[in-house]
Amino acid sequence: MLTTLFHIPARLTIGSFSLPLFGWGLLLAVWxxxxxxxVVLTARRQNLQSAIAALAAPLAISGGLIFWGLPALxxxxxxxxxxxxxxxxxAAASGTWLSIVRGRRxxxxxxxxxxLGLEVFVAGLIGxxxxxxxxxxxxxxxxxxxxxxxxxAVLNIAAGGLVVFGALPAAALAAWWFARRRQLSLMRLxxxxxxxxxxxxxxGRVGCFLNGCCYGGICDLxxxxxxxxxxxxxxxxxxxxxxxAPTAPDSALPSLPVHPAQLYAALDAAILAGxxxxxxxxxxxxxxxFAVVLTLHPISRILLExxxxxxxPALGTPLSIxxxxxxxxxxxxxxxxxxxxxxxxxxxxxTSKDTPA
Numbered sequence: 001m002l003t004t005l006f007h008i009p010a011r012l013t014i015g016s017f018s019l020p021l022f023g024w025g026l027l028l029a030v031w032x033x034x035x036x037x038x039v040v041l042t043a044r045r046q047n048l049q050s051a052i053a054a055l056a057a058p059l060a061i062s063g064g065l066i067f068w069g070l071p072a073l074x075x076x077x078x079x080x081x082x083x084x085x086x087x088x089x090x091a092a093a094s095g096t097w098l099s100i101v102r103g104r105r106x107x108x109x110x111x112x113x114x115x116l117g118l119e120v121f122v123a124g125l126i127g128x129x130x131x132x133x134x135x136x137x138x139x140x141x142x143x144x145x146x147x148x149x150x151x152x153a154v155l156n157i158a159a160g161g162l163v164v165f166g167a168l169p170a171a172a173l174a175a176w177w178f179a180r181r182r183q184l185s186l187m188r189l190x191x192x193x194x195x196x197x198x199x200x201x202x203x204g205r206v207g208c209f210l211n212g213c214c215y216g217g218i219c220d221l222x223x224x225x226x227x228x229x230x231x232x233x234x235x236x237x238x239x240x241x242x243x244x245a246p247t248a249p250d251s252a253l254p255s256l257p258v259h260p261a262q263l264y265a266a267l268d269a270a271i272l273a274g275x276x277x278x279x280x281x282x283x284x285x286x287x288x289x290f291a292v293v294l295t296l297h298p299i300s301r302i303l304l305e306x307x308x309x310x311x312x313p314a315l316g317t318p319l320s321i322x323x324x325x326x327x328x329x330x331x332x333x334x335x336x337x338x339x340x341x342x343x344x345x346x347x348x349x350x351t352s353k354d355t356p357a
Contacts, residue, residue, distance in 0.1 A: 001209070001210060001211070001212045001227050001228060001231055002083045002210045003082060003083055003084070003210065003211055003212070004080045004081065004082055004083065005081045005082070005083050005086055006080075006081050007075075007077045007078035007079065007080050007081070008021065008070075008078050008079045008081060009021070009078040010022060010071075010074050010078050010079070012026060021070075022066060022067075022070040022071045022074070022079070023066075023067055023070075023071045024067075027066045027070070028063070028066050028067060031059075031062060031063055031066055035055070035059045035062075035063070038051075038055055038059075039051045039052065039055055039059075042054060042055060042111065046111070050111075053115075054111050054114070054115050057115075057118060057119075058114075058118050061118075061122075082211075083207060083210030083211060084207040084208070084210055084211040084213075085157070085207075086207070087203055087204060087206050087207025087210065088125075088157075088162075088204055088207055090203050091199070091200035091201070091202075091203035091204045091207070092117070092121050092200060094196075094199050094200060094203055095117070095193070095196035095197055095199050095200030096113065096114060096117040096121075096196065097196075098195060098196040098199055099113050099116075099117060099192055099193040099195075099196035100113045100114070102192045102193075102195065102196070102280075103192050106188060106191075106192060108184070108188070108189070108192060112182065112184075113192070113193075115178070116175065116178050116189065116193070117193075117196075119174045119175075119177075119178055120171045120174050120175055120178075120193070121171075122174075123170040123171050123173065123174035124167035124168075124170055124171035124174070125157065125162070125167070126170060127166045127167045127168070127169060127170025127171065128162035128163050128164065128166040128167035128170070129154075129157055129161065129162055129166070130166055130170075131162075131163040131165060131166020131167075132161045132162055132163045132166065133154055133161070135163065135321065136161070139153075140153050140154050161213070162204075163322070164201065164301075164322075165321075165322055165325040165326075168329075171197075175189060175190065175193070185286060187285075187286040187287035187290065188286045190287060190289075190290035191280070191283065191286060191287060191288070191289040191290050194276050194289050194290045194292075194293045195273045195276040195277050195280075195289070195293075196273075197293075198269045198270070198272050198273035198276060198293065198297075199269070199270070199273050201265075201266075201269040202265075202266045202267075202269035202270040202273065203266070205262045205263070205265040205266035205269060206262070206263070206266050208262040208265075209260065209262035209263055209266070212227050212231035212232045212233060213232050213262075213310070214261060214262050214265070214308065214310060215227070215232060215233040215236075215258055215259075215261055215262070215308070215309070215310055216258045216259025216260065216261030216264070216307045216308055216309065217258060217259055217307055217308070217309040218237075218242070218256050218257065218258055219257060219258060219259050219307075220257060221257075221259070223260065224257035224258060224259065224260070225257065225258060225260045226254040226255050226256070226257055226258070227254060227255040227258070228254055228255075229246065229252035229253070229254065230252075231255065232310065233255040233258055234252075234254065234255040236309070236310065237255050237256055242256060243255065243256065259307045259308075261304065261307055261308050264304055264307070265304055268300045268304060269297075272293060272296055272297060272300065275292065275296065276289050276292055276293050279292050284345045284346070285340050285343050285344075285345060285346050286343075286346045287336065287340050287343075288340060290336075291333060291336045291337055291340060294329060294332065294333040294336060295330065295333040295337070297329070298325075298326035298327070298329040298330050298333070299326070299330070301322060301323070301326045302323050302326045302327070305319075305320050305322050305323045305326075308320075
């Protein structure tokens with residue numbers, strides 16, 4: 001567990017010279033130069049209108065983060081770089097890179113994938129956070145705390161608290177709207193980005209491990225892990241009487257050994273990504289690769305949930321909310337396979353649309 005990797009100082013100090021990094025500082029100047037360069041280079045490849053359309057949103061978001069977001073995160077030591085948040089960014093970058101590579105093989109340019117990736121990432125992030133806040137609303141809206149006082153905790157995504165099944169419908173809706181606006185094949189886009197989403201999920205689960213969330217149940221296996229006092233598994237075990245409550249600040253024991261469920265999930269997502277990539281050359285219709293992912297992921301999630309203890313049974317069933325949603329996803333996957341069977345055979349996703357399959 002490593003919740004904070006390091007701190008970025010609020011000011012760059014060299015000898016007697018000191019310059020702010022955030023707000024009206026050095027990072028904003030770098031942002032302006034990099035942004036202008038990106039617009040010029042993209043405009044030379046396409047045109048100015050296309051460059052602005054593709055880069056306006058990411059530049060606005062990154063600029064707002066530098067000017068308003070980072071100063072608000074300063075905790076006195078600088079801006080903390082959380083392990084969870086860092087892994088989310090690495091996950092987004094890695095998934096986008098893989099999707100760009102796959103997109104080129106089917107005639108989808110990198111700028112389109114990057115624009116899609118940004119919209120899907122932002123929508124998925126919002127959906128995942130909303131799902132988590134609703135599921136654990138007592139944590140964010142305890143008695144005696146006003147709505148205004150709860151907002152910072154709700155917005156503090158870097159500290160952890162995302163649910164994959166909240167991200168899926170939001171990301172799917174964003175992808176559908178993107179394909180509709182750009183007049184692109186939704187199934188081709190889905191096949192293109194599905195393995196990248198799984199790679200992102202695998203890396204995101206490593207972030208869960210660093211954060212201590214999404215933990216497994218107690219076990220005595222050789223690879224079981226213990227989490228430090230103050231971590232989510234530790235609090236859970238103390239609240240259930242499995243660990244003694246500390247009587248002094250230095251008397252707290254680490255958690256009992258538990259399944260590293262986060263790493264199981266990371267390995268599972270990585271294997272599914274490999275299977276999706278391996279399926280690509282054999283796909284006969286657009287949408288098959290996505291359908292494979294939509295079928296296998298909920299099955300593995302149902303099995304993985306059996307060793308997790310952080311989600312209680314839901315809706316009067318012995319299943320967690322994630323397991324129930326997984327069952328719904330399997331129904332959707334079945335409908336998708338039925339629909340795909342009625343579609344004509346298309347060129348394989350692993351070949352260019354201009355190249356005979």
